[in-house]
Amino acid sequence: MRIQYLVANVCNTTDNTNVHFITLLKKSICKYDNVEIVNQFPDIIHICGDWSIHTIRQINKIIHHEIPVIFTCNNGLNVFSKKKQHYQTYIMRNIISKVSAIQVCGPLEKEKIQVISPSSNIYVIPNPIISNTINTNEIIAQMIKTYKTIINNHDTDKKEIIKNKIHTIYTPNDEISIICSRFLYIKYLLHKGYIPKQILTETSNMLKSKQYDEDEMKKLIKKLEIYDFISSLLYVMNEKSELTEGFMPIESSNDKLSDIIADRIKEF
Known part of the structure; x- marks a missing residue:
């Protein structure tokens, strides 16, 4: 399994949660058999960022390759503000429509997203950097399982689309x-x-x-x-x-x- 990791955030500060999370994944997941971190020809792309226009632009650069994408926002609940609710909803629906799956850190965040997009494909996997409910080995095992599921589902969907195209x-x-x-x-x-x-x-x-x-x-x-x-x-x-x-x-x-x-x- 070939994985590409990307961070789509405005600031490049080293204490950014998304950067820390991706660094943790890259450091630990490559120890597993049949897993490779790549910059081209991936089987799946995992992108971390904020619910923002910057993330949309980053996703737009990669989705034309028809590679499955999973998106993580480690500050997910911080965007749910009543003052900017309409704009935030627009941004979130846009991102959700472009990716194969969303990874969230807790059930409350999942509920919030499901209100905006009920059909979203969401995986709840805590982040050990900001949560003590999971350790590094556990999150890596869950992420690998999640990646495989997304890749298999994406491949199955493509084959079904091809089959339907022929049968028309x-x-x-x-x-x-x-x-x-x-x-x-x-x-x-x-x-x-x-x-x-x-x-x-x-x-x-x-x-x-x-x-x-x-x-x-x-x-x-x-x-x-x-x-x-x-x-x-x-x-x-x-x-x-x-x-x-x-x-x-x-x-x-x-x-x-x-x-x-x-x-x-x-x-x-």
Whole structure:
């Protein structure tokens, strides 16, 4: 699991609670197996900040990559002021609508947020820096579990969106539908930042083992408007996963896009 941590706050003072919290997570979570802190190609982004326009701007910079984002505001209850209630509600709804989940430090904060956005995906995990109800080992274990849940849910949602997109123009749930779903999923992974080598290998094996009508496959690929992408992808699959021309539904193409795809294939 690859995690990117960001702090979106106005001041850069070292005694900032959000900075301390992220520092604690980064220092402790990397000790766990199969966990890596990265600055690019993350599986999830954890951003800490205030309920502010500055945080919205920071989130806007990252959400176009379609990577799941969890947001934490360690001073969450301080924003609930009657004088600025309308503005604060606007800011909070904006942030909540852009991220996959919210982490709060206590049940009261969760209740306040649910009043503003009842359908919010909220996880209550205390912060050991400001609370004595949890220690570092406990919060790390809870955060890892939370990250995995968010990543899995995000991936499941993307696959469901892809499935529905195909079924709007191609109703049979057959091998063609399955293969094209995989092609669209790989396109999503490319947009996200990287394509695991294992996914490429699995897709090659899928094309080698499944029987389908090539003419119908070509028609669906064209309707999905991914013909050029698939053509470039197949060239990379020939280079990286030994997919031969006899198992390709369309001709492969060696071009700029195939170079981009090849560069995004990662072993991790």
